[in-house]
Amino acid sequence: MDITLTELEQAINHWRTLHPSHGEERALSAEVDTLATLYALMIFHRRSSLPLADAKPEARQLIEDWRTRKNPPA
Structure with a gap:
C-alpha cells in the first residue's frame, strides 16, 4: 500500500493535534x-x-x- 503526500500531510496534522510542539523553541514531537x-x-x-x-x-x-483512527473498524 502507498502513502500520498496529501495523506502524509493529513497524518502529520493528526499527530500535531495529539502531540503539539512544545517548549520555547516549539520543538516537534517525535511522531x-x-x-x-x-x-x-x-x-x-x-x-x-x-x-x-x-x-x-x-x-x-x-x-x-x-x-486506523481515521477509519475505525466497524
Missing part, C-alpha cells in the same frame, strides 16, 4: 518529526506517493495508526 522527515524526503525526491514498505518502521507504524 511529527518522524513523519516530517519522510515528507521532506518525498519532496526532495519529487515523489507524490511512496510504498509504505519503503518507509522506516516508525513512520509506517504512525501512518498505520493514523489510518
Whole structure:
C-alpha cells in the first residue's frame, strides 16, 4: 500500500493535534518529526506517493495508526 503526500500531510496534522510542539523553541514531537522527515524526503525526491514498505518502521507504524483512527473498524 502507498502513502500520498496529501495523506502524509493529513497524518502529520493528526499527530500535531495529539502531540503539539512544545517548549520555547516549539520543538516537534517525535511522531511529527518522524513523519516530517519522510515528507521532506518525498519532496526532495519529487515523489507524490511512496510504498509504505519503503518507509522506516516508525513512520509506517504512525501512518498505520493514523489510518486506523481515521477509519475505525466497524
